[in-house]
Amino acid sequence: MLDIAEELDRWMRDGRDFAVATVVAVGGSAPRPPGAALAVDTDGTVIGSVSGGCVEGAVYDLCVRALQDGEPVRERFGHSDEDAFAVGLTCGGVIDVLVTPVHPGDPLFSAGLAAAARGEAVALARVVRGPAELLGRALLVRPDGSYESGLDGRPQLARTAAAQARALLDVGRTGVVEISADGSHCPGGLTLFVESSVPAPRMIVFGAVDFAAALVRAGKFLGYRVTVCDARPVFATRSRFPDADEIVVDWPHRYLQHTATDERTVLCVLTHDAKFDIPLLGAALRLPVAFVGAMGSRRTHEDRNRRLREVGVSERELARLRSPIGLDLGGRTPEETALSIAAEIVALRNGGSGVPLTGSAAPIHRDRDKIVLGVS
Structure with missing residues (x-):
């Protein structure tokens, strides 16, 4: 969601409720990278994109539903060979999308969007896999290691998550980290999607x-x-x-x-x-x-x-x-x-070759950060 931070920061300051859908994982020839976002406000206004058009309608509906029930949801979209008219990515890729309802009074999202809109370095980490009560919960992490946590009552988990998010922020990367429910760093348990916003190169x-x-x-x-x-x-x-x-x-x-x-x-x-x-x-x-x-x-x-x-x-x-x-x-x-x-x-x-794609067998979209789809 930080890739559209300037617009979302304006929505926050205008007092608008909105839901934001963020690509949190990709597989195959997905058109947009992790971090790409689409947001819908209560008037139905849309900004951003998660797929270049392939699944925007379905994602819009998910955002409207999230605005109505206030619940975050994670959804996977992929190409359907059985039904050419099914909702899916015609490019053959797969994307996981996290839809999060956001209210203008939320101090964590408000601070994160404002910092990113000003061009400051900041990381926003959100739970994309784990206990249902934690889905969509967030942490805001700054370069000095300070953080604000939405993981209420889980201080050890918050400290571990903040440390992992800061590691990605230090190198300006957006990606996923895996931590266990007790806060130790190991595969399984909890998956965090970390968006890093850094000053322009x-x-x-x-x-x-x-x-x-x-x-x-x-x-x-x-x-x-x-x-x-x-x-x-x-x-x-x-x-x-x-x-x-x-x-x-x-x-x-x-x-x-x-x-x-x-x-x-x-x-x-x-x-x-x-x-x-x-x-x-x-x-x-x-x-x-x-x-x-x-x-x-x-x-x-x-x-x-x-x-x-x-x-x-x-x-x-x-x-x-x-x-x-x-x-x-x-x-x-x-x-x-x-x-x-x-x-x-x-x-x-x-890492591109610079040669025409016509006649080339090389992948069109390279996965630079090797972000792997998690288990739904």
């Missing part, structure tokens, strides 16, 4: 050029917090990059040395100038970031590699450089180039 675009303006828009579309950095103040302006979250006038390597990065950060070097590229890439390739790419022709790439070796960049570090940046889409315009760069970032992040 960073994309830093070096070089205030036309290609950068298009890449900024692509980065924002993909959910990155985008910074443009260039040493030339005449080019690094708000009027040229209205979509950027931040514009920095500084030497790229100096800025990189003093700004925060992490394992989700992507660095795109579009400066195409050795006096900027070499010190910048020399620093970037030693950082534990997700992606380092640089624009340039193959001749530029070979010359840049030679220069980087001369300043002490190792072969192992050099192997991390994605250059020339982008996938081969045959495009030339700034927008086409930005699309090719964004496509390479997405493919690398998700």
Whole structure:
């Protein structure tokens, strides 16, 4: 439900009752990942999606029922070979959906949605399998380990659940954990679904050029917090990059040395100038970031590699450089180039090959976190 936190936070502040359906487990070629959510308020207004359309009608009915009886419910949807018109996923996948009624006065959900809407790091853990009286019960966990528990009268269970949820929050993952009813960590007993909401990952675009303006828009579309950095103040302006979250006038390597990065950060070097590229890439390739790419022709790439070796960049570090940046889409315009760069970032992040799906036997949807369906 945290993937639609901004809208749900507004509903909470407006005093609306609603029911939210969250995908808590997937199997096969499911269209939406765990954490995808659909919500329905008492007026019948709908936001979000759990399946891209396959089972939305049935999930809507479950939400309406939950609003009427106030009871959470877990339901499984899958493809029916026997009846092509049965409610199910025509893609052949299976999803488990948890439907939870939420009232605006609920302090735990209110605090969690508000924090996620503000972009703060927070984890919401809910019971998706276990004793009937615990289904849908929640905990709100923060990065410092503090938590608010809806597991009334079960302090040991709450402490164990909070610790497990924080472990997923620390790495920004959404997934399931198994704990026993007495709070010890072992398979069976109780299944918690943990949604982690973390600040948007960073994309830093070096070089205030036309290609950068298009890449900024692509980065924002993909959910990155985008910074443009260039040493030339005449080019690094708000009027040229209205979509950027931040514009920095500084030497790229100096800025990189003093700004925060992490394992989700992507660095795109579009400066195409050795006096900027070499010190910048020399620093970037030693950082534990997700992606380092640089624009340039193959001749530029070979010359840049030679220069980087001369300043002490190792072969192992050099192997991390994605250059020339982008996938081969045959495009030339700034927008086409930005699309090719964004496509390479997405493919690398998700373990994709970048080849056409037509004629390929590879899975369309990869299960990055290996979330397995629990027993209904």
